[in-house]
Amino acid sequence: MSRRLLVLGWHNIDPTPFYPADPGAGRRGFDRQLAAIDRLATVVPLSEAIDTLAAGGSLPPRAVALTFDDGYADWLDAAVPALDRRGMHGTFFLVSDILSGRIGAWWEELADAFDRCTATSLEWAGRTHDLTTPAARLGAQAALKDELKLVDRATRVEAVARIAERIAPPPPERAPMFLDWPGAKALAATGHGVGSHTVTHPILAREDVDTQREELVESRRALEQGLGQTVDLLAYPNGNAGDYDQQTMELARAAGYRAAVTTRPGLVGPHEPPFAMHRVVLTPLTDVGELFGKVARKGTGLARKVVRTLAPTG
Secondary structure (H helix, E strand, O other): EOOOOOEEOOOOOOOOOOOOOOOOOHHEEEEEEEHHHHHHHHEOHHHHHHHHHOOOEEEOEEEEEEEEEOOEEEHHHHHHHHHHHOOOOOEEEEEEHHHHHOOOHHHHHHHHHHHHHOOEEEEEEEEEEEEEOHHHHHHHHHHHHHHHHOOHHHHHHHHHHHHHHOOOOOOOOOOOOOOOOOHHHHOOOOOOOEEEOOOOOOOOOHHHHHHHHHHHHHHHHHHHHHHHOOOOEEEEOOOOOOOHHHHHHHHHHHOOOOOEEEEOOOOOOOOOOOOEEEEEEEEOOHHHHHHHHHHHHOHHHHHOOOOOOOOOOO
């Protein structure tokens, strides 16, 4: 038996502007990943694993919990069916205002604008970004994404709208990329776990205390009311070091959560702070067999050294 847990995290399965891939590659890759996990590990529900570790109990050898962030619509027709075919449990973290249609996902809106870009350059914050080639556009998008993560949400949303107006025509009508409330209810009815990913997906440490509290309290309230079940697990948006802090963790505890996952790679042990749980973020194209081989050979050192090369965080 073991007292360590590897928490894995995904976002979407099918390609999106922010997470591009060849059509069908995401589903095939995700199926291969689940096959490897089935062969190499034991999947445990995140909530149960947290309870077991908190009580000083033992987990199965190579215990793994599977999680998903943001509320992508393909969860219902790609992620959940793939999990169910193998009898695996997932925990899905939802953004309540995305479910309500009040906001979009700024990272996808930025990527979509660059996908449809017709401008040859962009003047922004005293810098000229070359947009004449696909590689240049990808570089500009990545640089702007990183810059926008350093500001508060209101500034970020306004900036994305202004950038999109400058570089691309208005977006066309398309199928929804994210779940709405009926979709979230259908997800909850599958028996998989549901958690909070805040109200509007801000980077919490960039916000003031009142805004952080509102994001944590109101998301939990909306999800519990809308889904008719207890919601007491949290995933910090972005989730890297500096995206949440001690005050954020204290506010999360006060808001009624009992644990929170980050995107800081590592293994979760019995003495891990419950509001700073390590998690390894993947794309559907990550080689999970390679990942588990490195876990077996290097133990906890894997998480801080190797996984950063396997998949970026969103």
